Amino acid sequence: MPFGLVSAWNKRRRSKSEDMLNPWIYKPVEYWQIEDQNPPAAKRRHGSSVFTLKEMEEATNSFSDDNLLGKGGFGRVYKGTLRSGEIVAIKKMDLPSFKEAEGEREFRVEVDILSRLDHPNLVSLIGYCADGKHRFLVYEYMHKGNLQDHLNGIAEVKMDWPLRLKVAIGAARGLAYLHSSSAVGIPIIHRDFKSTNILLNTNYDAKISDFGLAKLMPEGQQSCVTSRVLGTFGYFDPEYTLTGKLTLQSDVYAFGVVMLELLTGRRAVDLTLGPSDQNLVLQVRHILNDKKKLRKVIDPELSRSSYTMESITMFANLASRCVRTDSSERPSMVDCIKELQLILHTNTKGLNMTMHTFRMI
Numbered sequence: 001m002p003f004g005l006v007s008a009w010n011k012r013r014r015s016k017s018e019d020m021l022n023p024w025i026y027k028p029v030e031y032w033q034i035e036d037q038n039p040p041a042a043k044r045r046h047g048s049s050v051f052t053l054k055e056m057e058e059a060t061n062s063f064s065d066d067n068l069l070g071k072g073g074f075g076r077v078y079k080g081t082l083r084s085g086e087i088v089a090i091k092k093m094d095l096p097s098f099k100e101a102e103g104e105r106e107f108r109v110e111v112d113i114l115s116r117l118d119h120p121n122l123v124s125l126i127g128y129c130a131d132g133k134h135r136f137l138v139y140e141y142m143h144k145g146n147l148q149d150h151l152n153g154i155a156e157v158k159m160d161w162p163l164r165l166k167v168a169i170g171a172a173r174g175l176a177y178l179h180s181s182s183a184v185g186i187p188i189i190h191r192d193f194k195s196t197n198i199l200l201n202t203n204y205d206a207k208i209s210d211f212g213l214a215k216l217m218p219e220g221q222q223s224c225v226t227s228r229v230l231g232t233f234g235y236f237d238p239e240y241t242l243t244g245k246l247t248l249q250s251d252v253y254a255f256g257v258v259m260l261e262l263l264t265g266r267r268a269v270d271l272t273l274g275p276s277d278q279n280l281v282l283q284v285r286h287i288l289n290d291k292k293k294l295r296k297v298i299d300p301e302l303s304r305s306s307y308t309m310e311s312i313t314m315f316a317n318l319a320s321r322c323v324r325t326d327s328s329e330r331p332s333m334v335d336c337i338k339e340l341q342l343i344l345h346t347n348t349k350g351l352n353m354t355m356h357t358f359r360m361i
């Protein structure tokens with residue numbers, strides 16, 4: 001028997017910030033206060049619709065393999081068409097029973113946080129389905145898939161340097177918004193920022209996805225101590241892994257790793273390489289501020305006519321600061337946006353000057 005929704009916002013009076021700290025209190029829809037009743041029709045609540053299992057099946061042609069977009073730790077992702085005609089991406093929770101509780105927690109956090117966020121560089125949650133044991137998340141469809149596939153995966157045409165800078169700026173804006181208090185009143189740490197969680201639309205606008213591990217930063221605090229280290233290998237802030245101390249700068253570290261992926265076209269972790277080269281940061285960190293050696297790690301697939309060495313040098317320098325071991329030495333995401341804009345400007349100016357010189361000859 002499908003479960004229905006029983007209540008919207010928690011009515012007890014609390015301060016807004018108190019509610020913000022507790023995702024179990026401040027939630028848009030308490031679908032987990034389950035009650036046996038017929039599922040309600042899809043409704044918009046705080047920007048998120050509620051769907052039935054039948055609607056999910058219809059949208060994906062019964063989860064046909066033809067509609068499969070990819071597979072991640074939470075389950076499979078399908079392209080779907082809603083009754084309204086809207087094209088969406090549907091993430092279906094598919095976990096072994098011993099991982100279901102964890103999946104349920106991530107599902108709730110994702111719905112709770114993402115339905116309250118609104119920014120052009122964050123993927124939109126259109127709705128969800130919680131029907132019996134079934135869990136689905138319904139997102140806006142991102143035509144060009146994830147960034148990693150464009151750098152070292154299936155994409156045939158590799159992105160040129162200005163496009164990579166555009167993606168870096170977009171992703172930086174999304175993270176800066178999360179880190180500011182303008183999103184939900186207090187900062188949010190994403191905790192799973194990585195190239196497969198940066199999705200691209202037809203214009204290559206970057207949008208951050210997957211908020212299941214996100215953490216609200218307690219008001220007035222600079223860090224929070226966690227008992228378990230969660231995230232993805234290759235992107236872990238070393239300070240966080242050693243102490244459990246999670247800060248906004250943990251996301252900055254992960255952002256630095258993505259910058260290195262954009263620069264080198266390599267994966268954050270590549271187990272096909274020798275033991276000393278498997279981790280991208282450890283592999284390239286020492287040469288990021290050495291112009292001569294830096295040339296050797298630039299993605300060979302990057303069109304030479306699309307970048308100037310000056311902009312590459314600036315970019316590598318910023319990335320090296322983002323991945324510093326001491327989190328207090330890393331820049332903020334707002335600083336990153338400013339520097340990346342300057343790098344883009346420097347690149348455009350440099351390329352225009354080269355073109356001009358070329359014409360004069």
Ligand SMILES: Nc1ncnc2c1ncn2[C@@H]1O[C@H](COP(=O)(O)OP(=O)(O)OP(=O)(O)O)[C@@H](O)[C@H]1O
Binds near residue numbers: 143199
């Ligand atoms: N909104 C979307 N639009 C288009 N494609 C998407 C969308 N969301 C996810 N995908 C595709 O589905 C794939 C699987 O996504 P998912 O988030 O489940 O896993 P992941 O991020 O690759 O890895 P993990 O779950 O291990 O962190 C993505 O890599 C992406 O290509």
Ligand SMILES: [Mg+2]
Binds near residue numbers: 072196209
């Ligand atoms: Mg993902």
